[in-house]
Amino acid sequence: MREQYDVLIVGGGHGGANTAVTLRQRAVGGTVAIIDAELTLPYQRPPLSKAYLAGALGADRFLIRPESYWSEHEIDILGGRRVVAIATEDRSVITDQGETIGYRNLVWATGSTPRRLNIPGHDLPGVHVLRTLVDATALRRDAESAADIVLIGGGYIGLETAATLTKLGARVTVVESLDRVLSRVADEVVSRFYEAEHRAHGVEVRLGGQVAGFESSGGRLSAVHLSNGEVLPCQVAVVGIGGEAEVGPLAAAGANLECGGVLVDARCRTGLPDVFAIGDCAAAPNPYAGGRVVRLESVQNAVDQGMSVARLLAGQSDPGPTVPYFWSDQYDVRLRTTGLSGHHDATVLRGDPHGHNFSVISVTVGRDVAIDSVNAPKDFAQGRALVQASAYVDPLAIADPAIPLAELASSSR
Amino acid sequence: MTGRTFDAPAGAKASRLQNRDANVGAPSSPRQAVVQVIDRAGHTHTLGFSSGTSLMETIRDGGIDDILALCGGCCSCATCHVFVDDTWLAEVGLASPEELDLLETSEHLVAGSRLSCQIEMTEQLSGLSVTIAPED
Numbered sequence: 001m002r003e004q005y006d007v008l009i010v011g012g013g014h015g016g017a018n019t020a021v022t023l024r025q026r027a028v029g030g031t032v033a034i035i036d037a038e039l040t041l042p043y044q045r046p047p048l049s050k051a052y053l054a055g056a057l058g059a060d061r062f063l064i065r066p067e068s069y070w071s072e073h074e075i076d077i078l079g080g081r082r083v084v085a086i087a088t089e090d091r092s093v094i095t096d097q098g099e100t101i102g103y104r105n106l107v108w109a110t111g112s113t114p115r116r117l118n119i120p121g122h123d124l125p126g127v128h129v130l131r132t133l134v135d136a137t138a139l140r141r142d143a144e145s146a147a148d149i150v151l152i153g154g155g156y157i158g159l160e161t162a163a164t165l166t167k168l169g170a171r172v173t174v175v176e177s178l179d180r181v182l183s184r185v186a187d188e189v190v191s192r193f194y195e196a197e198h199r200a201h202g203v204e205v206r207l208g209g210q211v212a213g214f215e216s217s218g219g220r221l222s223a224v225h226l227s228n229g230e231v232l233p234c235q236v237a238v239v240g241i242g243g244e245a246e247v248g249p250l251a252a253a254g255a256n257l258e259c260g261g262v263l264v265d266a267r268c269r270t271g272l273p274d275v276f277a278i279g280d281c282a283a284a285p286n287p288y289a290g291g292r293v294v295r296l297e298s299v300q301n302a303v304d305q306g307m308s309v310a311r312l313l314a315g316q317s318d319p320g321p322t323v324p325y326f327w328s329d330q331y332d333v334r335l336r337t338t339g340l341s342g343h344h345d346a347t348v349l350r351g352d353p354h355g356h357n358f359s360v361i362s363v364t365v366g367r368d369v370a371i372d373s374v375n376a377p378k379d380f381a382q383g384r385a386l387v388q389a390s391a392y393v394d395p396l397a398i399a400d401p402a403i404p405l406a407e408l409a410s411s412s413r
Numbered sequence: 414m415t416g417r418t419f420d421a422p423a424g425a426k427a428s429r430l431q432n433r434d435a436n437v438g439a440p441s442s443p444r445q446a447v448v449q450v451i452d453r454a455g456h457t458h459t460l461g462f463s464s465g466t467s468l469m470e471t472i473r474d475g476g477i478d479d480i481l482a483l484c485g486g487c488c489s490c491a492t493c494h495v496f497v498d499d500t501w502l503a504e505v506g507l508a509s510p511e512e513l514d515l516l517e518t519s520e521h522l523v524a525g526s527r528l529s530c531q532i533e534m535t536e537q538l539s540g541l542s543v544t545i546a547p548e549d
Contacts, residue, residue: 021478025478046485061466062485065472066476069476072476077420078420120414175433260501299484299485300490301481303481325489334487334489336489377489377515380515384518385518
């Protein structure tokens, strides 16, 4: 470890790792380090709830770069430590190991911590969260001997985990507090499709279910209690109710907070001198949200913001944000989303959910802003151009799966 | 460059190999087969591979830094596009309809276009030659 780095990156997830990689790709010299709380080389997170959890993919198969890359490119990985404070006047950070490390530029990319349920028994053996490789390894070990598993939260993590664990043979119940799964991130048509899909695979889906407590037996989890008095016996529970961006030290240093993250400009600059924030930690104005400030929690956003900061540090111009996209694999169903919904005023269904091949297109004042495509890669791929162009679309035309979206894109301008 | 690349605090049971512990799905064949990859700068690399991994992994782990492979290999992003050499097209096989839908958005689509994450390496592919497609 050095006393000071030209670029000090805090967090070795998709965003932090790709910041470092892009710096070297752009031939930026100087000293670069990644501080990370975990004791692993940077790895990809999506397999944790899918192939890795299923035991189908070893952890050596989803490193962001092979082990040799980091030393060959002179990127120091400072693992097993957290930054607890930032001294912006000294341009240094202080770690939980008591170290002081200086920086010329600081990139904050710590991601999120899983939200926990603040109820009795939330820390019992058998109650899991899923964010890191260590989490996934522990869950897999416990799940191997569990007959009944309860997933708390019907978001992407909960549903992907439910699909994986069901395939491994467990009886799985998903408890969602709202009236539909994926309520925060998808249109109702998509929510109902996934609800039906999980039920068809034997998953019990409890909507409007509030978890009141965890019961233990012999010091381990034995049941989840719902507030309506129902008791769901289980040996494993996974709490998948979202995360909170780890921005405490930035906030304490005086950064402005917004949407649960740190407010940054279009190039991810916080208001603090030479301090950037990216990924889950950054709330940034986004042209695909009509210019509103949004905080996106996705691999694509973390990678793109990391690349954007690296280009800035390399003195290079930025092409601007790419069209946001996101994907989720459950059973043999592949959801691909492009654009940002949430500010739309209408949706158009394209195709038939019963045929397992459809898209939902979100529209704002007649313009296409987002597409959720289920097993419809052509709609996803072609729809990105529509979203990028913020194209005016004819609702009747886009509802017809026989008309390729590419034709509508070409006639939209 | 001084010091170790992976630096963990004293007392922490640090192992940079920790995420290699679970070796499920690891390559089983010790025999070294090779693939030739031409990067975006025009340099040819001869890379060893293990059967059962994807061509995308072979390129990434072989130290070629040209492909983003953002989705990690689940056929959802089209950032690992390669051109398969004509003489190898029959052996490698054609893109699936799903893969082709994504490839068709590339400005650089050719007859030998494939997403490298969708090519599973087998010993029959030893000697394969591919070129990394330009960035879209």
